[in-house]
Each structure stands twice: as C-alpha cells, then as structure tokens.
Amino acid sequence: MTAAAAHRSGRTAVPPGVVARVVLGAVLVVNLLIVELLFFTSGGGKNSVLTVAKFFGLHVALIMMLQLTLVARLPWLDRRIGMDRLTSWHRWVGFSLLWTVVLHATFIVVGYATLDGKPVGRTFLSLAAVPASLLGMCAAAIIIAMATVSVRYIRRRLRYETWHALHMLMYLALLLGLVHQFLEGTTFTASALSTAYWWALWAFVVVSLIVGRIVVPLRRNAYHQLRVSAVVPESDNVVSVHVTGRHLDRLPARAGQFFIWRFPGHNHWTRANPFSLSAAPDGRTLRLTAKAVGDTSTGLRHLPVGTRVFAEGPYGAFTTLHQVKDATLLIAGGVGVTPIRALLEESTGSTVVLYRVQTAADAVLLPELQALAQSRGAQLHVLTGRTGAGTPPNTPFAPDDLLALVPDITDRDVYVCGPPAMTTAVLKTLRTLKVPRAQIHAEKFSLA
Incomplete structure (x- = not known):
C-alpha cells in the first residue's frame, strides 16, 4: 500500500488543520487566562496608570511568545497549517505587538510623570537613565522599526535578503526584552509557582525556536x-x-x-x-x-x-494529509505545476488536472503529466490562451466554465497552485460554486 493509500484508509472525521487550529487556540487561551489571573491577584502598580502599563507589558511578552511559536517551524504545526498561513498570522500578530508595545511605553512614561509630578519629556529622559528601562526602550525601538519595514508598501521595495537581515534584529529585541522583564517584572515574583510558570513558558518557546530553526535543519543535512x-x-x-x-x-x-x-x-x-x-x-x-x-x-x-x-x-500543508474526498481536482498555473505534478504522481482516486498556460509551449513538464494522467486514468486539460480574449471571452476559471469542465467539483478536493492572480480568481470561483472550505487547498510558496 502506498503512503497516499494508507492515509486515505486512515482518514479521520476532523481535518488535521482543524485539529491544529483548535490545539493552538486552546493553548493560547489557557495561557492568556493564567496570565490574567496572575495579573489581577498580584497587585497593581504604583498608581492606576502604571497598573494599566503593567497590564500591557504582560501582553507584550505573551504576544511575542505567540509570534515566535508561529515561526518556530514546528513540524506538527507546519504539516497541518502550513508555513504560508503561519507566516501570515505571524505578520498580523506583529502589528498587534507594535501597538501593545506603544501603549505599554506610553502608559509607563505618563504614569511616572503623574507619580513624580514632572513633565512627560523629562520623565522619559529620567527613565532612559535607568538600565532596566533603557533596555526596554531599546527593545521597543527595534520592534517599532521592524514593524515599519514590514509594512507592505516598504516591504515590497526591499530585497528579501535585506529585509531578512533587518528582521533578525527582532532576536536582539527578544534578548533585551527578556532582561528587561527579569529586572522589572513583579507579576511573576509573588510566588515560586508563578515564577516557575512564566520562565518555563519562555523556555519552551525559545527552545522550540532553536530546535525548529537550527537544530533540526543542521541534524537532517548532516545525516542525509x-x-x-x-x-x-x-x-x-x-x-x-x-x-x-x-x-x-x-x-x-x-x-x-x-x-x-x-x-x-x-x-x-x-x-x-x-x-x-x-x-x-x-x-x-x-x-x-x-x-x-x-x-x-x-x-x-x-x-x-x-x-x-x-x-x-x-x-507545507499542501498534501493529501488534508484530503477529505476520494476524488481530486488539481489546478496549476505556469511553474506552479511542480507540486501539482507531484500530487498527481501520488493520486489514486478519480483525478482531474487543469493546467493553465499562455501557450502549449509554456506547459512545463507536460509530457510527464500526460504519462502520469494516462497511467492513473486521470483527465488532463491544458487551458491555453489569453484570459478575456476572443468571443466569447476566454475565462476558464469563471464559475460556469469551471463547472462545465468539472461538473462534480463540489465532490472533489481542490488543490490550487499558480500565480497570485490566478489563485485568487480560482478561490473566488470555488466560493461561488459553494465548494466546502475543507475541500479547498491552496498554498503560497514564499519566504515572506
């Protein structure tokens, strides 16, 4: 029995992606509730404004832990959710981190200015003279800078290597933030149990990051x-x-x-x-x-x-691990055919392949696709021509046209890989045709 066939025979009622999302969400909610409980039972700050600042400070740490977990490349999460989605979540959580950091820093300065009866500017300079506060300020400055260069308008104008090198400064922000927490934190010093919980949580996140991003790749490459x-x-x-x-x-x-x-x-x-x-x-x-x-x-x-x-x-999660139906529809555009070709090689049930290219000469790996389709009894359609050209217009992924090609599309798992515009158009059509979300699989293969 092949790996694909073995998976189908052991298919579970709940899709693996749903299980992973539930587990990740449950872990987040449980830890959030623990942090809230410890905050409300450990006493407030020196005044009400500093109490609010303390609240936001704790959530800065928790959000940063979530961010690191999302990009730790933990195999269990990656196979079920996919790097593209985890990276996208990481990006949006990053903007939440930005505003939480800004609020924490603002309330700290305003709180001490109120407490000491000094202007905000002078209070800021006074806090900068305190080593623990200065470390927190430096960490906040790095986070704000990284959020700025991650804005889509700026990010698209940077080479990936440049953006990645700048983004590595986030690890410096993490280090500075950890030292800042160690020197300033009071919420988790109320008891030995709360202290152990907090630093064990940090240890788990940091170790997961090191193992997933460094240890596993080095070990696999040394072995293979x-x-x-x-x-x-x-x-x-x-x-x-x-x-x-x-x-x-x-x-x-x-x-x-x-x-x-x-x-x-x-x-x-x-x-x-x-x-x-x-x-x-x-x-x-x-x-x-x-x-x-x-x-x-x-x-x-x-x-x-x-x-x-x-x-x-x-x-990546663009695999048959997530297949819920016996029949499949594989849709490729341009060089996006590469994972589709691999999936066709693994297919066993009724399979239809749609390959969208400008001309037949652009159809990469077409002889292999034809041979695989013949050996597996699959239908292969090469869709050529310029979109919108001709009378009637050439619109292979319009709802009516796609339904004409694949009448039983709602009874198939659909895998889509191609240029962003094509993928977006196909996904829109699949929603129009009411293909269940669990049967739609699309993944963007990029680093950021």
Whole structure:
C-alpha cells in the first residue's frame, strides 16, 4: 500500500488543520487566562496608570511568545497549517505587538510623570537613565522599526535578503526584552509557582525556536548529506535539479511540500529559495523544478553535479494529509505545476488536472503529466490562451466554465497552485460554486 493509500484508509472525521487550529487556540487561551489571573491577584502598580502599563507589558511578552511559536517551524504545526498561513498570522500578530508595545511605553512614561509630578519629556529622559528601562526602550525601538519595514508598501521595495537581515534584529529585541522583564517584572515574583510558570513558558518557546530553526535543519543535512546528482533543462527558462543523499527514505517529505534550498559554494548563503518538490519523494532522490526569475533560480542551470545542498524542510500543508474526498481536482498555473505534478504522481482516486498556460509551449513538464494522467486514468486539460480574449471571452476559471469542465467539483478536493492572480480568481470561483472550505487547498510558496 502506498503512503497516499494508507492515509486515505486512515482518514479521520476532523481535518488535521482543524485539529491544529483548535490545539493552538486552546493553548493560547489557557495561557492568556493564567496570565490574567496572575495579573489581577498580584497587585497593581504604583498608581492606576502604571497598573494599566503593567497590564500591557504582560501582553507584550505573551504576544511575542505567540509570534515566535508561529515561526518556530514546528513540524506538527507546519504539516497541518502550513508555513504560508503561519507566516501570515505571524505578520498580523506583529502589528498587534507594535501597538501593545506603544501603549505599554506610553502608559509607563505618563504614569511616572503623574507619580513624580514632572513633565512627560523629562520623565522619559529620567527613565532612559535607568538600565532596566533603557533596555526596554531599546527593545521597543527595534520592534517599532521592524514593524515599519514590514509594512507592505516598504516591504515590497526591499530585497528579501535585506529585509531578512533587518528582521533578525527582532532576536536582539527578544534578548533585551527578556532582561528587561527579569529586572522589572513583579507579576511573576509573588510566588515560586508563578515564577516557575512564566520562565518555563519562555523556555519552551525559545527552545522550540532553536530546535525548529537550527537544530533540526543542521541534524537532517548532516545525516542525509545532500548533493546535486543531475541538472536537466526543461525549457529555455526552466530547469530541474535532482538531489540525492543518504537515507532519503527516512526524510519525512510528501508530495506537495517544499524545501528552502541553498547551494553552498555555488551561491552565497543568503541566497535561499523555496522550491516545491516536482516529483513525489521515492526514498532515493528529490527533484525541484524552477523558472528563471531571479539570480538564484537563473543560476541553477549552471550547478555542477556534486554540488553540496543545504535544504530546510520539508514544509507545507499542501498534501493529501488534508484530503477529505476520494476524488481530486488539481489546478496549476505556469511553474506552479511542480507540486501539482507531484500530487498527481501520488493520486489514486478519480483525478482531474487543469493546467493553465499562455501557450502549449509554456506547459512545463507536460509530457510527464500526460504519462502520469494516462497511467492513473486521470483527465488532463491544458487551458491555453489569453484570459478575456476572443468571443466569447476566454475565462476558464469563471464559475460556469469551471463547472462545465468539472461538473462534480463540489465532490472533489481542490488543490490550487499558480500565480497570485490566478489563485485568487480560482478561490473566488470555488466560493461561488459553494465548494466546502475543507475541500479547498491552496498554498503560497514564499519566504515572506
């Protein structure tokens, strides 16, 4: 029995993604209730304004813990929710952190100004002369700066490597914030139990981050010893890279997932790209297929055989783990066909594949798709032409047109991967056709 078939036979009533969301939400709510209880039983600040400042300070710490957990790349969460959603949640939680930090700092300054009867400006300078307060101010300044560069307008104008380097300063903010809490915190010093709870919670978050982001990738790469085994041009601007290594049958990768790939010695360490597997893992090799859209992807064509590979992953929830129906619809656009091709290789039930490209010549891996579709009894439709062109207009993903291609679409799991505009259009149509949300699977393969 294949891995896909084994999963289908053991399919659970509650989708794994729902279970993960419930578990994550429950853990958050329980800890939030504990923090609120400890706050209201540990006494207030020196005046009512400082009590409010203390309240916001505690929630700054709790929000920061949540942010770190979301990007710790914990395998259990990532396989069920997906890095793209976890990263998106991390971003929006980050803006909550920003405003909570601003409120905490504002109430601190105003509270001490009220307490000492001094102007706000002079109070701010006085607090900056206190080491513990200065550490908190520095942490707050870094958080505000990082939130600013993460605003979509600014973020889109920065290279990923630049933005990522700046974003690493958040770890400095974390360190400064922890020292600030240790020196200033009073809520969790009321009892040994509350102190143990608070620092155990921090320890869990920090250890999870270190294990997920550092220990696991280093251990896997040391164990598997990945290297380039072949480089195969698929077209003028698309290339496949085959990777081999030791004990790949023990690498927990699935069709539809992606890795963050680095090629030390060929590219600089900061040049990392998320490329999904373009073939289902077979325990012997891994394959990525990429279109030349930047320096790193363009340079893949010139990778020497034997080049060392450092791969972080596998990541992503774009897998049959989340399939709830026996039948599937796989929709690909452009080079987004790579995870779709891998999923088709793993499919066993009734499958329909829609491949959207400008022209048939743009259909990457088309011979493989045709061979796989024939061997699995799947229907393959290559949808060409410019959207909106012709009479009637060419609109393959309009509700009526999509329903004509796949009349039983509401009885299928739908996997969508392609350019953002196409993916958005397909998802809108699926909602119009009332395809149940649990049957819709779409994932954006990017680092930020």
